[in-house]
Amino acid sequence: MSSPELVRYGKKRVLPVCPNPLFLQWLNELRDEAKEKGLKIQYTYQKAINSLNKYPLPLKNAKEAKILQNFGDGICKILDEKMQRYLRENGPNASIHSLRAAVLPPAGAAEEQNRQKGDAENHGKAKGGGRRKREYVPQRRSGGYAVLLTLYRQSKTPGSKGFMFKMELQTEAQLLCDKSFSVPEVGSKYTAWSSVSTLIQKNLLIKTHNPARYSLTEEGVALARRLEASEQSSQVRSQVRSDEKNEEELEGGGGLVDLTGSEEDEEGMNPAEVHHSAPQPISSSRSAVDLSSQMMSRTSRRDRLLPGTFDIVLCVDFIETTGGGNHQKKQELVKELQRNGINFDVRKLNVGDFLWVAREKLAPLPGQLRAPVGRELVLDYIIERKRMDDLCGSIIDGRFREQKFRLKRCGLRRPIYLVEECGSSAAHLSIPEATLQQAIVNTQVVDGFFVKRVQEVRESAAYLTIMTRCLAKLYQERTLTCRSRELEGDGGEDQDSLMSFAEFNHGAVKNKCQTVKEVFARQLMQISGLSGDKAAAILDQYTSPRSLLMAYEQCVSESEKEKLLSSVRYGKLKRNLGPALSRTVYQLYCTQGALS
Missing domain, CATH: 3.40.50.10130 (Rossmann fold)
Structure with missing residues (x-):
């Protein structure tokens, strides 16, 4: 007699709908074709499908999918070609985040998808109406939490520059985080710094310039302010509990006698001193102010090294x-x-x-x-x-x-x-x-x-x-x-x-991405006799070739153009650049023929 089938009780977990159905369908087709031909690449496609199903955000193109596991250049290229063909057939404005009639999955799959969507909606209504999107708040002592608080506190310090560079941000934020910002945990490839991409996606953090500068958006400032208030309240509560405990110990210690004092000392004390020597209960508001000032002081100290440290x-x-x-x-x-x-x-x-x-x-x-x-x-x-x-x-x-x-x-x-x-x-x-x-x-x-x-x-x-x-x-x-x-x-x-x-x-990286000003300086220094001091003096007045060319256009004669830079002063002695170098620079940037 065959054993009875096991019966599983409870509601079936509602699976989320993939926000990238076209990519998902194309990957399924590629996997099925490879499976029919007996190719091992079918397993790679299946891994990519699994990664895509876990990703909760819509992708604009296949290049963005490179951040997902098992999405190499080959898969991304195939998906991009399919997407271009799809847009040619359905128009450039066709949505790639919803399935059209021409590319709908089989009927059974569509019905299952609709059923899951309906179950999700009914499940939400059964709990009392539609669900609200949960606000992102990083966990205390996490990477995102530490980055937000560090940037917020830095912005409140006197003379703040309004942003932080990666290295200094990692160093300061490490004090507020339990995970390392540079070394991944055992069995993981992620560090606390990985949360920065989430903060940028959530429009809480903005990254600009090269080298990168990190600063808070308005939403990030608002969230960081709430985290700071929560942090201060937590410390206030901890301080109050500690003070109450100390007060209880003092009140319960009546049987203890101070053998270091004397009756003369006690009689000779000022009444005000006696009053202040007694333990005082600490109010929450006063503690909050004190702790806030202490935290600001610690933040300032982090920007400096004291003697002996x-x-x-x-x-x-x-x-x-x-x-x-x-x-x-x-x-x-x-x-x-x-x-x-x-x-x-x-x-x-x-x-x-x-x-x-x-x-x-x-x-x-x-x-x-x-x-x-x-x-x-x-x-x-x-x-x-x-x-x-x-x-x-x-x-x-x-x-x-x-x-x-x-x-x-x-x-x-x-x-x-x-x-x-x-x-x-x-x-x-x-x-x-x-x-x-x-x-x-x-x-x-x-x-x-x-x-x-x-x-x-x-x-x-x-x-x-x-x-x-x-x-x-x-x-x-x-x-x-x-x-x-x-x-x-x-x-x-x-x-x-x-x-x-x-x-x-x-x-000081030699081959890093250079600014226009740096490239302009290198160009000038290729001229014989034009040293670094002379190039720096020219850059102080004209920060790019365009600004120099505009200055040449405002000159009324050829002679004035040739002498434009002759009075530029350089070096500690503040000597003039001279007419010869001035004419050479003018010919280099404004003459098509050979230099004379």
């Missing part, structure tokens, strides 16, 4: 320690620094070979494998190290001028050239030694760099050692604040206003 660390570019033909000499530099007891860190520097950071001291947390990473602010000193053979090669291939330009534009105020002499080996270089010496002098006198000459690697290590110790002493009693490189004049001449290392290194 940081170490000065030398950062060495990894190229200076490994690889190349001078590998042995590079290792000698590292060994000398170790022998001198210098605290240094080897990392990738996008500009320069050596610099120093003020690194925040953080104690390891109980239960955590790794110690938390402290904030790092870059001191205003950066060193480019040059051996004579390297200087020769960089002059020949044009790197020397570009490096000087990038050092001047990196945002640090004290660039230094550390030049190692070659001794007798200079006679075997492809450029005469006199020319190399002249290039070094020009770097100091014309370009305004501080140049330190040494004879060998040991002297370089000694100089780095002395600099590290001097900077540690120079900054030990200072309060350092964080400034942004993106804001012109931010920090002014304040020597204690420094950039974060993350922002500095990201802004």
